[in-house]
Amino acid sequence: MDKTSVTIASAVNTLSDVAALRRQLDAIERNEKNNISGNISLENIKKQCDVLQKETVAKLSATTQQQIEAQDHLHFVVKRTKEINELIKSLNDAESVDVCFLMDCTNSMQKYIQEVKDRIFETVKLLKSRFSFFNIRLAFVGYRDFNLTPDKQFSILDFTDEKEFYSFVSTVKCEYGGDVCEDVLGGLQKTIGLSWKQTVRILIHVSDCPSHGRRYHNLPEDQDFYLSHDADGSIGTNCIQQLVELRVRYFFGRLTNLTDKMIQQFAKSTSDKTAIQQFHLEKFQNLLPFIFDSVTRSISKKTSSIMKTYAVNSENPLNTESLAKNSVRRSIVFDGKEPTWTRIQPKQVQVVKYECNSDLNCEEMMQSKNIKIADSPFAEGALRLAYYGLLQYKDIWGKVVFKEYKGVTGGDNTKEMYLEMLDCQTVADYLAQEFNKVSPATNSTAMIKKIKFIMTKLVFVPQGNEGKFRYYTMERFIEGAYKKFSNNIGYVNHQDPALTLQAFSHWTYERTNGEMIVVDLQGIDIGDHQTYLLTDPCIHATDLKRFGRTNLGKAGIKRFFQTHVCNIICQTFKLKRNEHQPDRASSKCDSHICEKPNSSMATEASKK
Ligand SMILES: [Zn+2]
Ligand SMILES: [Zn+2]
Structure with missing residues (x-):
């Protein structure tokens, strides 16, 4: 066999017309000895073969190229799908919420406790209608004051479902607190001891009175029987720092100005400016919107941080820590003014x-x-x-x-x-x-x-x-x-x-x-x-x-x-x-929350 046919044979296989040509070529080659004029025809066929050979090689390499592209594409789709699945999983997890109610259980607070109990099912139902994967555990820490015997100072229920929560809260009674101040710090310590577990953790604190201790209020001396309580602020600071470490978001429902100094002190305990957020509750009817808003904000904050990390970091989309470390940023000087x-x-x-x-x-x-x-x-x-x-x-x-x-x-x-x-x-x-x-x-x-x-x-x-x-x-x-x-x-x-x-x-x-x-x-x-x-x-x-x-x-x-x-x-x-849309029946309750509490929280503009 000559060189041409060897090359053709190795290049082809797939193209039957080249094979046919080769058979012709072989036949003519055999006839050549007998037919001298066949040389012309042989030359022509050799030329045709050359052309076809080039085309074939081109086609074959194109096919290889396409195969590589198809493989790359497949690889990309598999990788991206895996990333998306992980993302969706963590987004769904962000709808798993622990909510603890920390409530002052003295004097005039009974109607607030009653309101939490009366509207907890409604609130949970409303939240379930908003989030497809919503899953909530509820806890209750009621605190009172030092004047009571230790067994009456606190009413504590660790995280559980809404039914058990309802039964427990039904039994919580308000007691006389002696002076104006209450054992807020004792209450905070009890909340830290709860079995916090879910992805999003929320503390909802409702109180009309401050903690004992000079640093927490400006009341006259006779209204705080324990004026030297937490004099150096270490108990309060420690509580807030532990809550931050536990990734608990602290929402305070403000009823009077008596608590303002205390919340300011708490806020100073951490560099995290969003660790404590205050709502002006004003009346107990605002409690449901307050709870609803605290939960939806917390979930949104979590999901947008997950999304942000996913969008920036292609290598490890769900690790916020690695985002800060690995992503190289230029140092930026801003100039808010339009230039000349x-x-x-x-x-x-x-x-x-x-x-x-x-x-x-x-x-x-x-x-x-x-x-x-x-x-x-x-x-x-x-x-x-x-x-x-x-x-x-x-x-x-x-x-x-x-x-x-x-x-x-x-x-x-x-x-x-x-x-x-x-x-x-x-x-x-x-x-x-x-x-x-x-x-x-x-x-x-x-x-x-x-x-x-x-x-x-x-x-x-x-x-x-x-x-x-x-x-x-x-x-x-x-x-x-x-x-x-x-x-x-x-x-x-x-x-x-x-x-x-x-x-x-x-x-x-x-x-x-x-x-x-x-x-x-x-x-x-x-x-x-x-x-x-x-x-x-x-x-x-x-x-x-x-x-x-x-x-x-x-x-x-x-x-x-x-x-x-x-x-x-x-x-x-x-x-x-669409098959994934929620039932109309469960999703019409949004009108309940139209009446919003006055909020002193900055609206988090979701910026990209
Ligand atoms: Zn007191
Ligand atoms: Zn539609």
């Missing part, structure tokens, strides 16, 4: 913009633009820094915001991360534009607002002369009150239930035949124009390779529906009920 623009040199930069087609795939468009960018950022979110900037359009410089990922290590700040954001925002806006045009399926008086996503572009700012770039996203600067309406793990802002936005998410699921859902809706409610101007959405898609780490795939879609109650606008569009 005349002092800043314009830069010519390449700008990437995405355009979405009806198959929801995006195409990249390159433009050259002139920009100015502030030297220092003016604000930061969990993942990104924001800079003031200007963009030149014809002769006008318009205000824009540049955003940059904080990470400086390779995996924390890649071009892909920016492109994933563009992809996400562009697809979300494409769907919003379609949604705005859809006519309701039924006659309805429901007010359907328009939805728009702020257009985001990717900017390459050259760094030095080595062809290196720094990446930023660029979007129009918009002034207004920024609100979070939903997140990507099923949170719904019940204080501002934006019905159109909830329905929009549901609609995107139907529009994409269940392949995507647009969530994490936040931005500005332009009331006058009946429009929501939104930014930074997330998309859960069955294709896990798109839209970055916050795409939680089918698990994310499921999580949306687990907390989604179809509203009047969903009904207007005749959106289909």
Whole structure:
């Protein structure tokens, strides 16, 4: 056999036409000796063989390439699915809650204890309707004063279910406390001794009187029989520090100003500014909203910290400690003021913009633009820094915001991360534009607002002369009150239930035949124009390779529906009920908590 046929034979196997050619070639070769004119034909066939050989090798290597890609894809999907499953598990665990009631059981407190008992089932039911994996254990520590015999000083029930809790609290009696002050510190020590276990731990303390001891109040001497109690503050400090160590969140329901000095002292015991939070209860009817709010805040705080860690750290998504240690951050100096623009040199930069087609795939468009960018950022979110900037359009410089990922290590700040954001925002806006045009399926008086996503572009700012770039996203600067309406793990802002936005998410699921859902809706409610101007959405898609780490795939879609109650606008569009949605019956009780207590707690803006 000659060289050609050997090479062909080794390259082919799969292509029958090459094999056929080879057989022809062999036959002609055999005839060659007999037929001298066959040489011409042989040359032709050899040429054809050469061409085919090249094609075959190309095809074979393409196949190998495809195989490698398919393997990579499979590997990626397996890894990401595993990460998502672990994430969902810890999110579900964050709905496991221990709540301990620490209550002053003297004098006028009986009606508060009565209220806890009377409304505990209702509260738990309400919380269960809000969280799909809600699981609660309840404990009770009632404290009184030193004037009583030791067996009457405390009423203690360690963590248990709501039925046992109810029976126990029914038996708790208030006693006369002697003076104004009570044994608050004794009560705190008892709560530390309880069997705290669940992921989220909450202490709800309700009292109208301070602890004994000069440092805890400004009362006249005759109203505290134990004025020298905890004179150096070590007992109080120790209690608060132990609670912080136990990861217990302390919510104090304030009834009078008598307790203010005590709470201030407690707050000084720890550097954790959020360790103690105070509510102005004012009347016992506010107790249920207070409990409800404390629990929902604590769960939200836990889940957003889990999400933040997941979004930042690709190696070990659920370990908050490693986040701080391993993620390299540049040291940042902020400047809240807009710069004097005349002092800043314009830069010519390449700008990437995405355009979405009806198959929801995006195409990249390159433009050259002139920009100015502030030297220092003016604000930061969990993942990104924001800079003031200007963009030149014809002769006008318009205000824009540049955003940059904080990470400086390779995996924390890649071009892909920016492109994933563009992809996400562009697809979300494409769907919003379609949604705005859809006519309701039924006659309805429901007010359907328009939805728009702020257009985001990717900017390459050259760094030095080595062809290196720094990446930023660029979007129009918009002034207004920024609100979070939903997140990507099923949170719904019940204080501002934006019905159109909830329905929009549901609609995107139907529009994409269940392949995507647009969530994490936040931005500005332009009331006058009946429009929501939104930014930074997330998309859960069955294709896990798109839209970055916050795409939680089918698990994310499921999580949306687990907390989604179809509203009047969903009904207007005749959106289909999803199997994961809660029962309507158990989810209508939100109206109970409309009356909110006056809260002195800072609202935690969920920033990204
Ligand atoms: Zn006392
Ligand atoms: Zn719906």
